[in-house]
Amino acid sequence: MAHRSFKLSRLSIPVLGLFWLAVTTLPFLFVVFTSMKTLQETYTNPVWALPESFSLDNYIRVIEGSYLTYLRNSAFVITISVILIVIVSSMAAYALARLKFRFNTALFGLIVAGMIVPLHVTLVPVYLMTRAMGLYDTLFALIGPYVATSLPVSIFILTEFMRQVPRELEEAALLDGCGPFKIFAKIFFPLSTPGISTVAIYNGIMLWNEFVFAYVLTSSPETRTLPLAVWEFQGQYAADIPTILAVVTLSTLPLIIVYAIGQERIVNGMMAGSLKG
Amino acid sequence: MSSAEIAPTESGHRQSSRRFRRAQKVAPFVFLAPAVLLLLVFLLYPLVSSFRLSFVSWNGLGDGGDFVGFQNWVRLAHDTLFWRSALHNILLAVFSVVVQLPIAVVLAVVLDEASKGSRILKILYFLPLLMSSVALGVLFKNIYDPNFGPINGILSELGLYSWTQDWLGDPRLALASVIAVVSWQYIPFYMVLFLAALSSFPREITEAARLDGASGRTIFWRLKLPHLQGTFRTAALLVLIGSMRYFDLIYVMTGGGPENASEVMATYMYRTVFASFELGYGSTIASAMFFIIMAISIVSLRVSQRFETEV
Amino acid sequence: MTSITLNNVEKSFGKVTVLHDIDLMIEDGEFCVFLGPSGCGKSTLLRMIAGIETVTSGDLRIGGERMNDVLPSERRVAMVFQNYALYPHMSVYENMAFGLKQAKTPKDEIAKRVQIAAKTLQIEPLLERRPKELSGGQRQRVAIGRAIVRQPAVFLFDEPLSNLDAALRVHMRTEIANLHRDFPHASMIYVTHDQTEAMALADKIVLLRSGEDVLTKGSIAQSGSPLELYHRPKNRFVAGFLGSPSMNFLPVTLVNANTEGATVRLASGEIIDVPVDARTLSAGAPLTLGVRPEHMVPAPPGTDTQVIRKVVHSIENFGEHSYLYLSDTPDEPCIAKVADDVLETAEGPVAFRVRPSACHLFDANGDALPYLADATSRTFA
Numbered sequence: 030m031a032h033r034s035f036k037l038s039r040l041s042i043p044v045l046g047l048f049w050l051a052v053t054t055l056p057f058l059f060v061v062f063t064s065m066k067t068l069q070e071t072y073t074n075p076v077w078a079l080p081e082s083f084s085l086d087n088y089i090r091v092i093e094g095s096y097l098t099y100l101r102n103s104a105f106v107i108t109i110s111v112i113l114i115v116i117v118s119s120m121a122a123y124a125l126a127r128l129k130f131r132f133n134t135a136l137f138g139l140i141v142a143g144m145i146v147p148l149h150v151t152l153v154p155v156y157l158m159t160r161a162m163g164l165y166d167t168l169f170a171l172i173g174p175y176v177a178t179s180l181p182v183s184i185f186i187l188t189e190f191m192r193q194v195p196r197e198l199e200e201a202a203l204l205d206g207c208g209p210f211k212i213f214a215k216i217f218f219p220l221s222t223p224g225i226s227t228v229a230i231y232n233g234i235m236l237w238n239e240f241v242f243a244y245v246l247t248s249s250p251e252t253r254t255l256p257l258a259v260w261e262f263q264g265q266y267a268a269d270i271p272t273i274l275a276v277v278t279l280s281t282l283p284l285i286i287v288y289a290i291g292q293e294r295i296v297n298g299m300m301a302g303s304l305k306g
Numbered sequence: 307m308s309s310a311e312i313a314p315t316e317s318g319h320r321q322s323s324r325r326f327r328r329a330q331k332v333a334p335f336v337f338l339a340p341a342v343l344l345l346l347v348f349l350l351y352p353l354v355s356s357f358r359l360s361f362v363s364w365n366g367l368g369d370g371g372d373f374v375g376f377q378n379w380v381r382l383a384h385d386t387l388f389w390r391s392a393l394h395n396i397l398l399a400v401f402s403v404v405v406q407l408p409i410a411v412v413l414a415v416v417l418d419e420a421s422k423g424s425r426i427l428k429i430l431y432f433l434p435l436l437m438s439s440v441a442l443g444v445l446f447k448n449i450y451d452p453n454f455g456p457i458n459g460i461l462s463e464l465g466l467y468s469w470t471q472d473w474l475g476d477p478r479l480a481l482a483s484v485i486a487v488v489s490w491q492y493i494p495f496y497m498v499l500f501l502a503a504l505s506s507f508p509r510e511i512t513e514a515a516r517l518d519g520a521s522g523r524t525i526f527w528r529l530k531l532p533h534l535q536g537t538f539r540t541a542a543l544l545v546l547i548g549s550m551r552y553f554d555l556i557y558v559m560t561g562g563g564p565e566n567a568s569e570v571m572a573t574y575m576y577r578t579v580f581a582s583f584e585l586g587y588g589s590t591i592a593s594a595m596f597f598i599i600m601a602i603s604i605v606s607l608r609v610s611q612r613f614e615t616e617v
Numbered sequence: 618m619t620s621i622t623l624n625n626v627e628k629s630f631g632k633v634t635v636l637h638d639i640d641l642m643i644e645d646g647e648f649c650v651f652l653g654p655s656g657c658g659k660s661t662l663l664r665m666i667a668g669i670e671t672v673t674s675g676d677l678r679i680g681g682e683r684m685n686d687v688l689p690s691e692r693r694v695a696m697v698f699q700n701y702a703l704y705p706h707m708s709v710y711e712n713m714a715f716g717l718k719q720a721k722t723p724k725d726e727i728a729k730r731v732q733i734a735a736k737t738l739q740i741e742p743l744l745e746r747r748p749k750e751l752s753g754g755q756r757q758r759v760a761i762g763r764a765i766v767r768q769p770a771v772f773l774f775d776e777p778l779s780n781l782d783a784a785l786r787v788h789m790r791t792e793i794a795n796l797h798r799d800f801p802h803a804s805m806i807y808v809t810h811d812q813t814e815a816m817a818l819a820d821k822i823v824l825l826r827s828g829e830d831v832l833t834k835g836s837i838a839q840s841g842s843p844l845e846l847y848h849r850p851k852n853r854f855v856a857g858f859l860g861s862p863s864m865n866f867l868p869v870t871l872v873n874a875n876t877e878g879a880t881v882r883l884a885s886g887e888i889i890d891v892p893v894d895a896r897t898l899s900a901g902a903p904l905t906l907g908v909r910p911e912h913m914v915p916a917p918p919g920t921d922t923q924v925i926r927k928v929v930h931s932i933e934n935f936g937e938h939s940y941l942y943l944s945d946t947p948d949e950p951c952i953a954k955v956a957d958d959v960l961e962t963a964e965g966p967v968a969f970r971v972r973p974s975a976c977h978l979f980d981a982n983g984d985a986l987p988y989l990a991d992a993t994s995r996t997f998a
Contacts, residue, residue, distance in 0.1 A: 046427055052490070155352050177348030220705065303495065
């Protein structure tokens with residue numbers, strides 16, 4: 030029997046734990062160390078050797094190149110998209126969770142079903158539409174698709190969340206003189222902060238790493254986002270492995286920094302987001 | 307100031323009541339309009355438009371192309387490359403379930419048992435999920451590199467020169483190499499999922515079982531694993547749907563090659579549209595993808611619902 | 618001028634009628650308690666007065682003005698909710714000020730009112746805290762404070778004490794009674810399913826019934842002062858609902874009736890006089906005799922008149938009183954509540970004396986036969 034050999038003895042737990050730690054981190058160490066080597070070293074020294082001089086030259090070159098443009102583009106697109114996602118989805122979620130109107134459940138079902146639409150089905154029409162609207166190769170081209178594709182999951186999460194808000198609070202606000210708009214702005218929106226932060230974290234990370242739309246809807250380096258930096262540099266520095274890996278590090282670095290600040294929140298946000306998706 | 311003084315008159319009551327009722331009536335529309343509008347423009351319209359384009363032959367120039375009826379769909383039905391791609395999606399799904407989930411369960415158990423350091427391990431394990439597929443693809447392309455990559459480097463250093471391979475360049479290995487990277491990235495995700503399920507396992511039951519003389523192994527196989535059943539189904543569903551639309555990593559690492567050995571539906575669709583400029587046929591592939599995913603979603607939801615009612 | 622009147626008020630959700638034929642007048646400054654079993658619609662009635670639920674038909678007037686379509690915030694009512702309904706993301710001060718802010722009250726006026734209310738309720742040190750950081754009793758006070766600052770004509774309480782532990786409940790009950798004293802011109806309506814609370818607080822109890830009788834007899838089973846409902850119940854429902862343990866109901870037949878009262882015979886043969894008017898009924902009519910457990914007094918040996926003989930099946934001693942269980946069928950319990958410790962009883966039937974004035978008679982319809990003596994002029998023998 031297979032499970033005979035599977036023993037959770039005192040020894041196997043740390044061994045397994047450390048083994049997977051190695052599996053996870055070795056590629057990262059490979060990137061970091063290699064990115065500090067010179068091109069010459071990668072040809073002459075063995076691949077696992079430490080860099081001779083831990084030099085940051087590759088990084089400096091990349092940053093002095095167009096890295097900051099990509100970073101700024103990503104920050105711009107993601108900030109606007111996430112703000113819009115939060116506002117639009119929390120508004121819709123409030124209506125779906127609490128307002129009475131015809132087709133409420135049907136509409137909710139349809140929106141949730143939107144989660145299974147594969148992005149590739151929308152790719153060609155969105156591309157054509159973007160060209161027609163004259164937004165092709167601008168950062169604004171990305172915002173519409175980014176917000177829209179994030180809405181189903183966000184609305185789903187926030188609707189579930191707002192359904193938990195006690196009805197009594199709504200009634201108390203009614204007695205305090207609030208109409209539906211104030212009840213949303215003063216009660217539901219502030220009370221949904223945990224749900225909203227889940228939505229913001231999950232979508233922020235997914236969009237930060239988004240590739241296909243950015244690849245198809247933009248073309249020039251001035252309008253491209255960080256995931257494409259790697260792509261572009263890879264073409265540019267074809268055989269310069271250390272420099273390419275420096276780009277890989279730099280493109281991942283912003284998220285790692287954010288992650289260092291709030292790991293638990295990010296792990297939980299990512300889990301909640303993907304589970305619903 | 308007493309409340310009587312600031313109390314509005316009767317006609318004031320009527321006015322504010324009318325205003326309130328009007329607000330109540332328009333509120334659903336106002337709240338839903340932005341979301342519905344965005345979804346219509348960027349999700350529903352493209353979906354329908356894609357389906358419409360699947361009946362058209364168009365190279366992207368001029369306006370709209372020619373209507374060709376079911377020609378694209380007939381072509382799709384006979385397109386061995388499409389079916390091969392779909393098969394690769396299924397292989398990706400099956401291997402993901404078979405490889406990722408068991409490893410994830412084991413790691414979850416490890417973290418659940420290892421009280422000390424489990425938090426820090428969890429945080430480190432999670433790192434791959436923060437990487438973009440492009441960064442990940444470029445990274446592993448370098449790791450798999452037949453000449454300068456560490457895998458072949460270490461193998462030859464160990465004297466296992468015959469084991470070295472062109473991991474991504476060999477049609478027999480390309481898909482497996484890609485699946486390995488996908489697993490590397492996603493195992494931590496499922497691990498956290500299982501870990502959450504395990505930590506919700508009631509302590510009293512473990513303690514009661516201990517009192518009844520059950521060994522750690524029995525507790526795991528007889529109590530904890532059955533407890534994970536529901537999570538397992540959720541995970542399998544996620545893997546399945548995710549695998550059907552997988553794109554980024556494969557596109558970056560192999561572009562679907564060599565010799566279409568790692569082609570999946572999405573990469574095939576992408577090449578058809580943006581390399582061969584067959585917008586119509588590309589849309590046919592995309593629509594087919596959508597129908598396949600929809601069918602799988604519906605079926606698996608049905609199945610898992612049945613499971614839930616039975617259990 | 619803040620009396621509340623309900624005329625022929627009705628409430629239904631879809632096809633289900635919850636409240637039927639409600640006619641009610643709550644006087645200026647009166648403390649009125651809506652009491653009833655769960656599902657009787659007492660909370661719904663309160664929420665209709667608040668404006669959270671619509672009135673399906675009938676008239677609701679506060680201070681003479683028809684309020685059916687007036688916004689909740691303009692009815693000059695304030696409500697204290699069962700779960701407090703404090704806004705978790707606001708401080709105590711903001712919670713209390715929120716309604717006034719919506720009404721565009723000047724800032725210094727808000728501050729003044731909140732300070733005064735906080736002082737009255739002794740929650741001044743808590744003003745900057747969040748509801749999460751408060752104990753149950755403190756939250757309750759803040760909820761009351763939020764009501765006070767609005768200077769309402771009517772205070773509405775929806776089971777406000779049900780989430781507190783027993784000791785605190787008694788304490789807060791007194792505070793609510795004090796609140797009534799401090800605001801003599803505000804009417805208060807208080808919903809509870811706890812009859813002790815109702816008896817302790819109410820000027821007037823409105824007892825609501827549930828079930829099928831609602832449609833035929835109306836939702837209100839009886840309304841009146843607590844002692845009136847206790848001593849002069851209008852029907853079996855009211856008689857059985859108030860008092861713990863519940864009133865004993867025994868089948869009897871009418872022997873004769875005159876201006877002095879009625880004489881009835883129990884199935885086991887005992888004869889009981891009851892000072893009610895049964896002259897419309899003929900001898901032999903089946904009736905139900907109602908006697909409260911505390912009015913079943915063990916009779917001195919040799920007493921023969923006005924006694925009920927029952928076998929004691931089991932005894933519970935509580936120290937301050939004891940329950941004697943006199944029925945072997947759990948569906949028709951019969952209990953005597955006696956003041957002394959009872960350690961053993963005789964074999965065979967024991968005689969219990971019942972005062973005529975403590976007896977009630979109900980006809981087949983469940984209605985009480987009219988009492989001949991006024992409740993207030995009752996003599997306590």
